[in-house]
Every structure is written in C-alpha cells, then in structure tokens.
Amino acid sequence: MLVENTQTQMRKGILEYCILCVIAKGEIYASDIIAELKKAQLLVVEGTLYPLLTRLKNNGLLSYNWVESTSGPPRKYYVLSPEGQEVLKHLDKTWQELYFAVQTSIEGRK
C-alpha cells in the first residue's frame, strides 16, 4: 500500500511533465503522443490520455488545431501555448533539480 502510494505520487507529476515534453517537440496528434508514451513505458491505454489532455488544455497549457484527415474525422493536433512553454521551462528546471537530488541521494548505494 505504502509502495503503491509512493509510486503514484512519483508518476503523477512525471506523466504530465512528459506529455508536455512530447508536445513541445511540435504539433502532435493524440495517438502519436500515446505512441511516444508507450515507448517510454509511461502509459498503456489511449483512453487515459484524453482526460489529461483536456485538463491541460483547460488549464491553458495546451491549445489544439483541427486538421483534416484522410482516414476518418478531423484530428485535433495539440501544441503548447505560450503559457505552457513557460510552465515547461519551470518544470525543466525543477526536473533538473529533482534529478540532481535523486542522483545525489542514491549515490554510493549498492
């Protein structure tokens, strides 16, 4: 229980940070985000991504453009808003700090 709780806490922030990182590479479609996250072994199913994207969008970090698609309905292509880029910069810095903290902490451990 304790382990699960800690894992949950750890993944919580990282998932959103990673999504922002993926989107920061350029305009991207949801299923491509999924593909990236699957590669990183952070997400398994697509369905869980949509609520996250909607929330990030509602918080003003993302925006999207409708793009016509050859296979099916028009697609939402997500892009970082200026605010999102600002947040991402902060997060980058935080991550560097965290990374340093973790590395320092586990240093010398077998």
Add this chain to the structure above:
Amino acid sequence: MNKTIIININGTVFHIEEQAYELLKEYMTDVKRHFFNSADSLEITTDIENRIAEMFTEILAREARQAIIDQDVTAVIEQMGSVKDFESAEQETAGGFNEPNFTMGAGATTRRLFRDPEDHLIGGVCAGIANYFDIKAVWVRLFFAVSFLFAGTGAMVYIILWIIVPKALTRADKMAMKGEPLDLQGFKRNFEAEMSTVGGHLNNLRNEARPLAFQTRDFISDFFHHLTTFFGSAGKILIKLLGIAIILACIGGSIAIVVFLFATMVFGGNHFSVPDSFFNYTYINQVRVAFALLAIIPLTMLGIVISSAVFNTTSINRSAGYTLLIIWISSLGVLLYHASRVAAEFRDSAGFTQTINLKPTANQVYYLELNETRYLTHEDSTRLDVKARFNNMVLTDDDDNDDLEPNSMRLNIEKSDVPYPVLIEEFTSRGSDYEEALSNARNTRYIFAQQDSVLKFDYKLRRLDHNMWHGEEVKLTLRIPLKATIMVNDKINRYINNSMNLWDCSPNPENRNNRTYSPFVMTKEGLQCKLDSAVIAAQEQPTQSNNVPDTVIMIQGKRSTQTAPDTIYIDSTEAPAPERKPVVIRKYRKKQ
C-alpha cells in the same frame, strides 16, 4: 451471414455487425458513465469516439473489409483501455495540478450526497442532506424529529439513508458534498448524476457479494462507532462489553440448545413438560437435529456479525454464508415436514367409556389414594435389576412438580344413583382417522385398584407400546352414593376437578401434611366437608349398608383393569388401609 447496423460516429458512417455493435455500445456507455462527473465529459468522450472512428477506418482500409466485426471492437477497446484502466490511471493523476473533477470547469460543479462525518449527531445523514441542499442542518434534523412522530417514519427513512448513502471519507468526497452554489445549468446534470450514484448503491446492495451481511456489518460497525463517540471513551468499553455479552449469550444459547437436546435424548422428555411419548416419534432425531440447526445458525451468524463489528475481524465468506443459509432453510423444511406429519396424526378423535362397579364397604368410607408407584416394564425391571437391588423397597416417581402432564388422569366426583360406588373411565385419543384414534385410545392402560376401603388411582395414563403419544387422555368419574364419605389428601386432590378446601376441612390443621386426609361427605347438594356441624348432624343418622353385588367389573373391548401385561410393579401400601401389609413386589405374568 450476419446482420449489420449502420452507425454514425461524429459524422463518419460505419457498417457494423449486430454483435459488435452491442459490444461497442456497452463500452461507450461505460465510458460515458465514467466521465459523467467530470466537467469535460462531452469533450473527453467526443475525443474518444473520434479516435475510435479513426481506428475503425484504419482497420477497414487495412483489411479491405466493409463491416466492423466484434474482433475489431475488442481490439479497439484493448487499445483504448477499459474503464478500469481509466480508474487506476486517475488515481495516479488525481490531485495533479488541481482537483481534477471538482474545481475545474467554469460553471457546472457537482454536489453529491454524502454523510457528513464532521458534523453529525447520529450518522451524519441530516448534515449530509443539509449540505446537499445548502441549508442549515438543524432544519433537516427538525424535519426528521417531527417525522419520527408519525409512526417512526423518520427513523425508517433515516436508517435506510444511513445504509445507502456513503460516508464522505476523502477530501474529494467532502468537496463534492459541499460543492459550490448550484447554478441552473449544473442542476440537471447534478441531479442525474446523483440518481445514478444512489442507483449504483442500490445496485451494489443487490449485486455485491454477500450484500446483506456486508451492509449489516458496516451498519452495525457504524452504529457502534457513533454510539462510541456519543458516550466517549468509557462508553467505548461499555459497548465492547455489551458486544461481548451478546456474543457470549449467543454461544451460551447454542450450548444450551445442544445440552437440552442431549438431555431429551438421555432422560426422555419428561423433565421439560413435553409429552414424553412425543420423543418416541420415529424421526425424533431428525427433528432434534433440524431444531438445533434452526436455532444455532442465526445465533452463530449474530455472534459473527457482532464480533466483526466490535473487533473489526473479517466476516465469514460468501459461500460459507450461503451454505449456512441453505442448511437453515432445509432445517426449516424438515421441521415443517415433520410438524405436518405429526399434525396429521391428530386429525380425528375417538374415545370409549367403561364402567367399574366398586365393592361397597360397610361404613361407606373410602380413602382416595394416589398411586405413586413407579411401574416398570419387564425390560426396565431386568435392566435395573429390581429384584436384587430394590427388594422390599418402593420405587416412586419423583412427582413433586405441580405441573400436570397432558396424560395425567383427571378425577370428577359425583353422586351415584345406585347404592354402591361406581368408577367410570373415559378414554379418548386422537389419530389420523377415527379407526386409528380408537386404536390409540385402546392402546392405553389405566391402573386402578381397590383394596377394601382404599381406592388407588394411578396418577397417569400409560401406553402399552412405545408409539407416539396422540393426546391420549383418561377422565375418571367416581360416583359415590349419598352419605358416603371420601377421605382426600393433598396428593390426590391435585388431580380432582371438584373444588374442595382441604385446609378448612382438616381435622388437625396444625399438624397436617400432604398425606393428611380430610373427610368429605356426599350430600344432595354435592360434596361437603364432613366436619361442618350441619353435615355432621345429618351424618349421625344411622346409615345402612345396602345389599349390593360383589365386585362387578364390566369390561368393554379387550381391556382389563385388573392386570398389567408383563410388568413388575412394586406396590406402595403407605395408605392407612385396614390391613397394613409389608412392602411386597408382585409380579404380574404376561397374559395374552
């Protein structure tokens, strides 16, 4: 060949097989229900639908098919993830940037019905309702208090709400409970969500494993919890003690039932004022076991539920619970079956009467005496080794309890219209039909003996075989001539229906015991105390013995009142009979 349906997902048209359609519809319903409470449910579900449409298009293009089949739907669902996946993912992301479900979104916020654990008098139901409608809890409490006056309706509703409405445990729950002020747009959605929540709880009640035991346990646990806070820490100990007391009572009750049943097996039913012949019922052991299970299972369940509430131990598992329930119902069935069988044996009644003319004594004084002698069957007397161990002794029944058994004899004393005493024995019994009832009545024996002036009445009717008792009864009517005197003591008086006050009629009131005789005389008005002066005066007139025949015994049927087949009986001769004999054992030979 399969039937296909044409569906339209956000503007794209698909041909889909019926089975696949059902699968997809079920999935989308689940998804919509899952995101119902979210402010962005429409946007999220539209995104998901669009993605599904896209995946379908890809599949159809890749496999060059025209219709969606159920494998396609399964594959899509797998990729998209089930509602369970969403739930576990949301646990991880909840509380990320904000509380996702409740503080987000401009207008519509959801307010849900919870029991308020922070502001409660009993279960927090009233406070929860007050939060839900955004009014002061005191009004809701007042409403419930008033409605309680109407035949306790309020209490019933309160208890039901207590069981159904969940307690606000998490911060999210409490936020949802208090919510923001409702706006018109959000109201409808809130209401629908609420209905589905309550519906969900009702569904849980029905579908959850061992639903009733579970809810009951939670409820009792809750109840104890609130009582505990109510009375403080001293109350906590008291409550636990009470719980332990109930558990001990359950255990004690179960043990008592088992002991009782063993006792009836070992000693017969005599000590429990049940007709002992009932225990000769062929299937009595089945009845015993069924009865024991019927009583012990609920006690056990009660004990388990209370102990799980008091000590927070786990309840018994579902299959064990169902097994117990099935055993309990079967026991009930067995008992009902045997009860109906027994009842069927009591359907009809029959009886017959026989008259014995008694030998008159010269002074017309008769001692009525209760024969307390224990009559033993031949087997019993062999088993107890009566001859060697109890020679010259009297075996009596311990007959001190005041309760008359159903098979006790009853004696009426009336005036005789012939100059000698007459004893009328009326035997009745019940049976499945008239013939059976009559045969049951014949199958009994009442032992009556006259030894000169002493009339010895056996205290109960006896059966000749070990068959079940069918309400066999004997009613005796002793008719004594005018001016004849009967001597009655306490022992026999218990069995006499005429009301006679022996105390007031005692010749020696200071020194009397239950064997002291009180004289009564038969007058034209019925029995009267012989010590009353008027009665004495009447008695002083010389009486004269009439010429009556010697003992006339009229026997109807095959009965005999004089001998007992195959019994040893040890005769008590304590009565102040004219000739006092030493104690003897007489053996009556079997006479067929």
